[in-house]
Amino acid sequence: MPQIKLLEKKVVEQIAAGEVIERPSSIVKELLENSIDSGADKITVFFDNGGISRIKVVDNGCGIEKDQLLLAITPHATSKITNAEDLYSVSTMGFRGEALASAASASKFTLSSSSTLDGAGYKISSYGGQAGIVEPIAHVKGTTVECLDLFFNLPARKKFLKSEKSEKLSVLSVIEHVFAAFPTIHFVCIADGKKLYDVCAVDNHRQRISQVAGTDFARDLIYCRNENSEMSAEIYICPPKNAKQKPKYQNLYVNLRKIDNNSVSAAVRESFSRFVSAYGNKPSWFCFLDIEPSKIDVNVHPTKQMIKFDDEKALFSFIFRTIFRELERYQGNAINPAAKTAHTQDYLQHSQQNFAVEEKKENKYELFTNPKFSESPENPSQISISFLDMVSARREDGKPLGTGINDNVWENIACFQIHNRYIAVSVTDGLLLIDQHAAHERVLYEKILDSMETEIESQSLLFPITMELKPFEKEILLSVNEFFSKSGFDIKDFGGNTVAIYSKPADFLYESQIKEAIEDIIEQFLKENNAHVLSSVHRHFAASYACGAAIKFGNALKNEEMTSLLTALFSTKNPHICPHGRPTFSKLSLNEIAKRFLR
Ligand code: ADP
């Protein structure tokens, strides 16, 4: 049975200082880590109201003895390290001896535990840090920690908590991160009385990823493995065809601890970018790195979110090569192997000096991008139109394009697409650059807002599409299903974590893009920023919908598509900004252009 001891002052002074408990998710993370360190193979997390009103974690680990309970909630008391040298060989998740003490001082707290199989246990309570006495209770072997009313005694800190929804998302994100790393532990999560996860023990990471992120997603992941004398890596990365502008998972675990590290992310991104055609599409990935504890320093960040590696450059090339090698095999040696190897060497040398290689990629990309106008049989002639006139005249009379020029004006203007992201249009007094995604967002946003009164036309799908979601995503989707149906979708619960889509909005969205659009809409819905712009539920939905369903960066547009987008944008009530407040276009005046040429 591990003995909890108070750390000596000089050891405490060497531990990275800082707040351990910032919000409910930090408590959940610490409690899960404690349960994992206790050797439990079943852990249940309950939380209510985003964890603000209640967090409870129950495990079947080794338990805590009666005479150790008070020590467990005392600051700087731990069973995991004794002296400063131990900090360099930590193999447990925890080591600071602060989590329970911090949680106890910030809530109405109870620690109950039994270290024996006879059902006899003990508990200790603490009211905002005021510890009570140890009392006997019945408890199966293992430990239960409960925190009620977080920050009830610290109103200044409570003020910094976000909304319940944000806190809930943050807890779920922590939970997912932890669940993914420990496939052999059975985890259950119950939020506000609803069972969101019940992931039984499985044999390997892929099966666990499948439980957390969905079976289709997990099945497609490419497995890469590599090792050298100092570390070994197991990486699961999505195939290039599934890369996205905003991938969902970019999870790095070092010795099963979820951490952030720029070298690893850069290595994955750069290696992968050799295999994707659409610029900016990035992979989802899970990387499990196993490193000798003495080669890293886990004691650099209070919540252990970052760690220090002895040699980041070596780490970069290790990850880069691991992925490159496997993706090369996966792609079936499509490119000349000799040229490719030379390229990798060259690249590694370059990137070890500097990870910022964006510029190089831009140049390479430009060589392959044909300006759209050269593809169209007849170049539309440029007509004289002053963009400023157009917009300002609109503002005065409130009508779209109120210059006397007809609404089809954009059809006669030369425009072309840049990098499948922006549309460039020549106007009388300069050059107009339009952000295709933001512009389309604005158009859809207003359309959906209008349709909140009159329903949007819907089109039945020949074959319903089924879609596997995360439990929380499904909950969100069904809770706003009324809005989905108003915007032309027919979505029904299909049992388990699945929904079925029977129809889609008639006049936009290709069938192949439905799933991604719905995922994006949900994701947008989960983000709560820009509350001032999205003041009501309707607006919130419309903005989420618009962002999810709008043309993406990377989508090639035909000439007609560009002109109809421009027409639609400049017929909206407010063409200047997207629903999230970003500009939809920017203008470079002839004067500014002239200045650049010193005219
Ligand atoms: P740390 O994990 O850094 O040691 P904590 O404050 O999280 O510090 O926990 C203090 C001590 O209480 C731990 O070292 C451990 O011995 C004991 N402990 C905490 N949670 C559990 C648990 N779920 N099961 C068994 N022992 C626990």
Ligand code: MG
């Ligand atoms: Mg701990």
